[in-house]
């Protein structure tokens with residue numbers, strides 16, 4: 001089963017969960033042989049049915065988006081908000097069904113990016129921020145790129161050099177952060193108008209959710225040496241995102 005199907009499957013499981021709650025409420029109600037339906041129980045039933053309907057609609061919309069079909073940007077935004085609310089439940093469901101969380105997190109990142117790419121931006125270069133964790137830097141490198149990315153000596157052994165080149169080519173801001181907390185602090189202090197965040201699935205999700213004031217394109221890093229160690233970036237994807245925020249495509 002691919003990640004898209006797993007995501008839709010988990011959304012379905014949550015819808016079934018609410019359907020079971022709905023049945024249970026009705027069972028309790030009628031087993032007590034109540035003649036008049038308690039208004040609060042009726043409202044609860046309506047609420048549960050609404051939640052089930054929203055989950056089913058969100059699953060359908062998510063599937064359409066993930067299949068690269070055209071869909072209205074406002075619907076994408078509403079769907080992203082629903083997925084945001086559902087996210088903790090979906091993560092609980094991954095634990096129950098033994099599905100790796102990162103597979104579902106990557107779907108969230110895709111849904112976020114597709115929504116951002118469905119809009120038009122015309123951001124000044126200096127208001128665009130690139131931010132990446134320091135595991136992108138080779139572990140043997142002694143240069144303090146977390147203080148200033150331009151401390152990189154451009155030896156060509158890691159993607160920090162590529163980020164410095166992009167920073168200079170487009171005049172965007174670029175930072176290497178030692179952790180998620182510092183990354184958030186850097187973003188808040190620099191007040192960008194658009195962020196291109198490069199990280200693992202977990203950090204991207206928390207970053208995108210925490211910095212909801214700015215449009216954030218999330219780019220997953222590559223981890224050929226395992227997590228948090230000598231990670232790599234698809235630099236073309238980063239450049240595409242810069243051009244997009246500049247209004248180029």
Ligand code: SF4
Nearest residue numbers: 141152153155158160
């Ligand atoms: S490219 Fe820069 S950061 Fe990477 S290893 Fe070389 S000097 Fe260090």
